[in-house]
Amino acid sequence: MIYKRSSALFAEAEKVIPGGVNSPVRAFKGVGGTPIFIKEAKGAYLYDEDGNRLVDYINSWGPMILGHAHKPVVDAVIEKAKKGTSFGTPTEIETKIAELAVSMVPNIDKIRFVNSGTEACMSAVRLARGFTGKDKIIKFAGCYHGHSDSFLIQAGSGASTFGTPNSPGVTQGTAKDTLLARYNDIENVKEIIEANKNEIACIIIEPVAGNMGCVPPKEGFLEGLRALCDTHNILLIFDEVMTGFRLAKGGAQELFGVKADLVCFGKVIGGGLPVGAFAARNEIMNYLAPLGPVYQAGTLSGNPLAMAAGLAMLTELNSDAQIFNRLAEKTEYLHQGIAKVLNENKVVHTINRTGSMISVHFDDREVVDFDTAANGNNDTFKTFFHGMLNQGVYIAPSAFETWFITDALTYEDLDFTINAVNEVAKTL
Numbered sequence: 193m194i195y196k197r198s199s200a201l202f203a204e205a206e207k208v209i210p211g212g213v214n215s216p217v218r219a220f221k222g223v224g225g226t227p228i229f230i231k232e233a234k235g236a237y238l239y240d241e242d243g244n245r246l247v248d249y250i251n252s253w254g255p256m257i258l259g260h261a262h263k264p265v266v267d268a269v270i271e272k273a274k275k276g277t278s279f280g281t282p283t284e285i286e287t288k289i290a291e292l293a294v295s296m297v298p299n300i301d302k303i304r305f306v307n308s309g310t311e312a313c314m315s316a317v318r319l320a321r322g323f324t325g326k327d328k329i330i331k332f333a334g335c336y337h338g339h340s341d342s343f344l345i346q347a348g349s350g351a352s353t354f355g356t357p358n359s360p361g362v363t364q365g366t367a368k369d370t371l372l373a374r375y376n377d378i379e380n381v382k383e384i385i386e387a388n389k390n391e392i393a394c395i396i397i398e399p400v401a402g403n404m405g406c407v408p409p410k411e412g413f414l415e416g417l418r419a420l421c422d423t424h425n426i427l428l429i430f431d432e433v434m435t436g437f438r439l440a441k442g443g444a445q446e447l448f449g450v451k452a453d454l455v456c457f458g459k460v461i462g463g464g465l466p467v468g469a470f471a472a473r474n475e476i477m478n479y480l481a482p483l484g485p486v487y488q489a490g491t492l493s494g495n496p497l498a499m500a501a502g503l504a505m506l507t508e509l510n511s512d513a514q515i516f517n518r519l520a521e522k523t524e525y526l527h528q529g530i531a532k533v534l535n536e537n538k539v540v541h542t543i544n545r546t547g548s549m550i551s552v553h554f555d556d557r558e559v560v561d562f563d564t565a566a567n568g569n570n571d572t573f574k575t576f577f578h579g580m581l582n583q584g585v586y587i588a589p590s591a592f593e594t595w596f597i598t599d600a601l602t603y604e605d606l607d608f609t610i611n612a613v614n615e616v617a618k619t620l
């Protein structure tokens with residue numbers, strides 16, 4: 193394929209935007225080469241600036257669960273835009289989408305809208321700290337909760353249980369309040385809680401991890417966290433920015449039957465516009481300003497265009513009883529097809545999948561946490577990525593990302609993809 197215009201646009205972008213991108217993973221650092229500039233998209237396909245068609249498995253990193261430029265969403269945004277794009281006052285549509293979200297998701301009474309998943313997670317942690325009167329949080333290595341300071345933490349050295357910053361600009365003072373645990377390792381979480389008695393406000397987790405490739409929770413792990421939180425008066429935060437309105441109407445809480453105290457949303461909830469949200473039962477949400485003492489605000493929060501897109505998206509998902517089964521079936525079909533051709537070509541791999549999230553790891557050991565996710569052969573991944581791109585299939589340019597299945601994908605598209613994997617597998 194030819195990427196002449198993309199390359200030229202990237203060169204221009206690099207002069208005025210750091211690294212030519214507004215979010216680092218777009219820059220292809222993990223796989224080499226220059227990013228593809230997209231001109232437009234429809235359904236399951238992206239069309240780049242050079243006129244190439246790509247079958248899309250990124251789907252804007254999750255939001256486009258019904259495909260690109262989905263008509264009801266686009267129409268809702270256009271109609272709203274004609275009436276003014278922001279007022280900074282309450283609007284009826286905010287209540288409408290809040291009512292719908294509360295009716296779809298278990299264990300929440302109230303929801304507050306923000307502008308990104310980062311903001312949702314950052315605000316949920318502040319609320320958890322304010323509500324419990326405790327400072328420390330537990331997060332899991334390999335889970336991503338956005339780029340706010342408290343989350344940019346890596347494991348501390350040696351025997352220390354507290355983390356250290358993994359980005360310059362994050363202070364030691366912030367890092368010491370974030371404790372790092374191993375995903376799927378309940379004993380490790382117990383140890384950390386024991387070592388920090390009565391100091392932990394919350395545990396925040398991706399109930400199905402999607403930011404180290406797809407890593408599902410082991411049976412009993414989420415239930416184990418729930419029990420520990422109950423025993424130690426800790427709030428359990430499900431970061432459902434990726435899984436919310438994707439794995440089920442009610443997200444991972446519904447799928448696994450485990451109750452969270454606070455839930456964070458982003459991605460699908462905004463239908464492709466910048467939206468995040470966090471939600472909980474009344475007791476917790478009433479602790480938020482203006483009702484309670486924990487401050488949180490936003491000039492463009494609940495923006496009419498964003499709410500129109502989100503409401504149209506949630507309405508579509510809520511009215512289609514088969515959508516989540518259909519997505520899971522398509523994903524299983526893809527899983528089996530890819531496994532078959534990789535096996536035929538003797539390519540060592542492990543495929544993880546939950547619902548419409550799937551990832552291919554180039555290692556034959558089980559992938560259950562960040563360390564095992566890092567076992568994968570990254571050189572194989574790079575060759576695989578560029579090979580797939582050349583075949584007209586766009587997967588995330590990093591071995592640590594999940595593929596997102598959209599309902600716009602037909603079985604023909606899935607066969608096209610499996611065939612592309614077969615072609616690329618011959619070169620691995």
Ligand SMILES: *Cc1c(COP(=O)(O)O)cnc(C)c1O
Pocket residue numbers: 307308309310311313336337338339398402403431432433434458459468
């Ligand atoms: C994408 C993501 C975030 C961050 O959301 P942004 O809208 O990019 O700020 C947080 N948590 C999870 C689980 C995510 O996948």
